[in-house]
Amino acid sequence: MLLCRTHKSATQLSSGHSYLLQCKMSSALPTFGFSTTAEEVVDALASEVTGKNVLITGTSLNGLGFETARAIAKRANLVIITGHNAPRLQLSADAISKDQPKANVRALVLDLSSLAAVRKAAAVVNAYSEPLHVLIHNAADTNGVYTLTVDGFESQMAVDHFSPFLFTKLLLPKLLASTSASWVPRVVAVSSEAVYMGPGIDLSLPSLAKPAPGSPQMEYFVRYHEAKSANVLFAKGITQRSGGKIRAYSLHPGTIFTNVHEKEANAAMLKSVGALTEDGKPNTEIFKWKSIPQGAATTVIAAFDPRLSDKSGSFLIDGVEANDKLTPILTDPASAVRLWKLTEEVIGEEFDF
Known part of the structure; x- marks a missing residue:
């Protein structure tokens, strides 16, 4: 306006x-909807995207994070892309630069399976001269098997929640430095519709950090459900605590066939629930699939759409608020408080605004 x-x-x-x-x-x-693409959002919100500095985690080729970065790079001042594998990360940077020759793309090695590595990457970003307008947590552990990180935490929760929590805390000064009369910095957590397909998240420390092998929490889909639920509560926790200094959102990007679905453990699980056919192809008879450009759209909307300015903490589907889809544990403010305190205990420090 x-x-x-x-x-x-x-x-x-x-x-x-x-x-x-x-x-x-x-x-x-x-009006944005199911078929809207990330690039269409960037063009429609050009005045919001232009000049912004954005960091996106998990930007491998043929993935949502890559497409999000590629679309935003068309108009942003700076796009920082991250990944734990330096050669693959460079392939993504080169592909974006080839597609958008005028784009300012910066590659940052970030291993979310290690809190020490998160601290190292945050120190690099904090040494940049530019402020950070938007932080997008897109990366996720999609191995589908029970593993522990170097810190002794279950890997899905560590990569999907503990490390993004710490990374956001460490980059808070950079985010706040972008504040102006016309801009409030944003944090976006890419979650999933899996958040309303299970019993909720067990908000006890042993279960959250290191559930026992063979426990119900360690069934592939249940743990994924819990990790994505943590994304929702994290966005709500930021909204509760930041006093309006930061706007935060979580979202379901849609059902999209990406490089994630080609992993053996993921494919087996998706076949078991009918999302993939026996030959590993998307089952279009049961699910309505989005393309990768369509799947990245809601992330871009969460990052820039001014119509969401008074909806911080919301869960989004197809670019619009969908809090009514959430289970009671994810709409209870006490759940966000509980998860925040437990996560502070896990990382060993408080996260205050």
């Missing part, structure tokens, strides 16, 4: 004196 002001009052208008007249000129934004 554009505001134009002159300085004459209505009564002074006829006498030729100065006046104050406010006129509101709204530039209507399009």
